[in-house]
Amino acid sequence: MLKFDSLSRPQMLLIIVAIYLVTHLAVLTYLPFITDECVYTIMIEEQIEHPTTVLTFLGYPVSWKPPMMFWTYSLFAEVLRGLPIPIEAVYRLPGTVFGLANALLVFLIFERLMKDTRAAFLVSMVYLTSFLPIHVDSNVLTDTMCGTAIFAGILAYMHGTADRRMFILGGVLTFIAYFIKNINAATVPVVAAALVFEKDRKMLLDPWFLVSLVAFPLATYLFNANLGEVAGADIAFITQQTLLNNLDLIRVMSSIFYVFLMVVTWFTVSLFGFWKNWNRSLMMTVWYCLAIFPLFGGTFMPAYFYPVMPAMAYFAFQFIYRDVDGKPRTDTLFWFAMVSMAIACLALGAVVHTMFYGVYVEDKNAGEFLAGKGNVLIVGDYAPGIFSYKMLEEKRATGRWLDYGLILLPNTSAELYWPFIKNYSAEYADVMDGSFNAAFAENLIYRKDTNITAFDYVCVISNRTVNPGGKLVYSRLGNQSSIQIFDMRK
Numbered sequence: 001m002l003k004f005d006s007l008s009r010p011q012m013l014l015i016i017v018a019i020y021l022v023t024h025l026a027v028l029t030y031l032p033f034i035t036d037e038c039v040y041t042i043m044i045e046e047q048i049e050h051p052t053t054v055l056t057f058l059g060y061p062v063s064w065k066p067p068m069m070f071w072t073y074s075l076f077a078e079v080l081r082g083l084p085i086p087i088e089a090v091y092r093l094p095g096t097v098f099g100l101a102n103a104l105l106v107f108l109i110f111e112r113l114m115k116d117t118r119a120a121f122l123v124s125m126v127y128l129t130s131f132l133p134i135h136v137d138s139n140v141l142t143d144t145m146c147g148t149a150i151f152a153g154i155l156a157y158m159h160g161t162a163d164r165r166m167f168i169l170g171g172v173l174t175f176i177a178y179f180i181k182n183i184n185a186a187t188v189p190v191v192a193a194a195l196v197f198e199k200d201r202k203m204l205l206d207p208w209f210l211v212s213l214v215a216f217p218l219a220t221y222l223f224n225a226n227l228g229e230v231a232g233a234d235i236a237f238i239t240q241q242t243l244l245n246n247l248d249l250i251r252v253m254s255s256i257f258y259v260f261l262m263v264v265t266w267f268t269v270s271l272f273g274f275w276k277n278w279n280r281s282l283m284m285t286v287w288y289c290l291a292i293f294p295l296f297g298g299t300f301m302p303a304y305f306y307p308v309m310p311a312m313a314y315f316a317f318q319f320i321y322r323d324v325d326g327k328p329r330t331d332t333l334f335w336f337a338m339v340s341m342a343i344a345c346l347a348l349g350a351v352v353h354t355m356f357y358g359v360y361v362e363d364k365n366a367g368e369f370l371a372g373k374g375n376v377l378i379v380g381d382y383a384p385g386i387f388s389y390k391m392l393e394e395k396r397a398t399g400r401w402l403d404y405g406l407i408l409l410p411n412t413s414a415e416l417y418w419p420f421i422k423n424y425s426a427e428y429a430d431v432m433d434g435s436f437n438a439a440f441a442e443n444l445i446y447r448k449d450t451n452i453t454a455f456d457y458v459c460v461i462s463n464r465t466v467n468p469g470g471k472l473v474y475s476r477l478g479n480q481s482s483i484q485i486f487d488m489r490k
Contacts, residue, residue: 004118004330012121013104019128020103023346024096027138029086031356032364037140038388040070041091044140045395047074053226058406058448060435066179066223069142081396087389090396095144099137102144103128105151106310112158113281119321119328122338126313129342131349132262136303142181143303149177150187150307157192157212161199164208167192171212178219187290187307189213194286262302262349263309265341266316273319280318287311316341362478364389369474369485370404370459372397375452377405377424379417380461381481405455406448421458421468424450459485 007015033041039057046056047070054061055070076094083090106127111120127133137144153173160166170192177185189212196203203209270288278285288311294304305312320337323329367389370376378387391401407420419426424447431445457473460466463481470486477483 007118007121009117012117013107016103016107016121016124016128017100019125020100023128023134024099024137027134027350027353028092028096029088031088031138031353032360033088033091033140033385033388034356034360035384037091038363038384040065040140040142041388041392044070044073044077044091045392047071048078057436058434060437062435062437064437065142066182068176068179069145069181072145073140087392087396091140092138095137095140098145098148099133102133102137102147102151105148105155106313109151109155109158109310110314112155113283119317122321123310123313123317125338125342126266126317127310129346130263130266130309130313131346131353132302132305133309134346135262135349135353136306139303141303143184143306146177146181146184147306149173149180150184151310153177153188154191154195157188157195160192160209160212161196161203164203164206167206167208167212171215174212174215175219178216178223182223184307185216185219187287189216190290191283191287195283198282261352263312263345264348265345267312269319269341270312270314270316273315273317277315277318277322281314284311284314288315360385362476362483365476366459366474366478366483366485368393370457372402373457374402375404375454375456376402376459377407377421377452377455377457378459378461379405379407379420380409380459380466381463382408383461383478383481383483386459386461386478386483403450403452404448405450405452406446408446417460417462417466417468420447421455424452424455456487456489457485458488459483 043055043057043062043065046059047067050056051071051074052061053067054063055065055067056062057064073091073094076097077090080090080093103124107120107124109120110123111117114120114123150173153170156166156170156173160170170188174185174188177188192209192212193204196209274285274288278288287308291305291308291312294301294308320334320341321328321330363383363385366383367386370378370386370390371393376390387404387406390404394401405424407424409417409420419428428445430443431447433447434449436446436448458468458470459474460468461478461481461483466484468486468488470488472484473487474483474485
């Protein structure tokens with residue numbers, strides 16, 4: 001049996017890879033697609049068919065995200081779709097690949113920062129046993145791939161303090177990060193500025209460094225110019241929506257809720273570690289303080305905390321690694337704290353992860369029930385898993401998906417269902433036809449374009465009693481609403 005002190009660097013890297021794969025593959029396909037995943041998988045498929053610089057959803061341009069992740073994942077999905085693996089794995093495995101790269105980058109960052117390979121390995125263990133990265137890497141989200149560009153960019157700037165040409169690579173990675181998840185890319189120049197200020201303030205005026213900082217505003221300009229008249233493109237809009245509109249106690253508490261449950265032990269310890277060790281590294285202190293932004297902007301979105309997870313791992317480790325005099329220790333108490341908190345964090349995170357299953361599994365079941373059925377109308381509350389699974393299963397089986405009708409009726413009375421079920425093209429106030437870009441606006445009814453004039457199946461998602469007159473062939477309690485499917489054929 002290998003002892004910790006006898007581990008070589010290659011052995012440490014192999015352990016990181018092994019722990020990463022075991023923890024991530026164990027949960028990869030357990031959950032059905034949830035919320036944004038359902039939409040992103042369809043957008044990925046549309047990029048396979050027709051790559052665009054402005055992303056599309058159901059054929060219409062949308063300004064929600066930059067295109068780079070969707071282009072990249074489409075390359076994976078086109079190959080993985082033909083393999084005998086669960087459909088969730090088809091779209092989630094790319095995130096697993098980038099998440100593994102992130103775990104290795106975390107090790108390299110702290111190896112260079114701490115000048116201690118064993119300490120860097122232990123920080124990596126804290127990162128690996130924080131359940132939040134496991135959850136995010138096992139979902140179809142932009143955060144994991146963006147994290148790769150962010151962590152690699154920070155590492156490039158760390159090398160830049162010795163070879164200033166590496167600053168340009170840091171700028172290039174900032175540019176790439178922006179075209180994966182917009183404003184998250186700012187993490188790189190902010191952390192880099194703190195690093196350079198701490199190492200040598202004169203380097204702040206170094207031409208290589210100054211040129212590298214142009215990457216973020218240049219990416220912002222090009223992104224906004226590319227989107228043109230598509231609503232929501234401007235960085236000011238993003239800031240307004242994700243920060244300023246969320247400045248109230250309820251939203252802040254909801255930001256804390258899921259992230260705290262997924263990293264409860266390490267997050268709590270990191271607060272004490274930050275209190276005691278904030279002056280140990282200006283770079284890490286600034287990086288840790290960036291958590292204030294997802295705190296205010298990440299309402300029920302634990303993935304927003306992903307870019308600051310290495311900093312959280314660093315300060316959590318520092319608290320249990322340092323004795324009262326600030327000297328390193330790896331005694332029995334240290335190992336007990338490491339192992340017990342790692343197990344507790346993984347266990348509690350797994351419980352939270354499991355909670356999502358019961359919420360979204362019926363959306364998946366209904367979507368699979370409708371897959372292959374033609375002339376379908378889906379009407380009612382927003383349940384993207386239903387139409388996502390229908391479309392993806394059809395695409396996988398036949399290479400295309402069938403046309404269908406979709407009407408979202410948020411916060412409406414039952415009477416509003418009837419005109420659309422009887423006449424899909426019925427004129428009605430506050431209806432958005434076709435474009436999904438503003439479909440989440442309050443009190444807006446969204447109607448998907450379709451060539452179908454008569455529906456054989458009507459799927460109603462509602463917490464109200466709605467019976468269009470057909471034969472009930474499916475009935476389940478779905479995500480907050482009941483799901484009923486009626487066969488309308490005579």
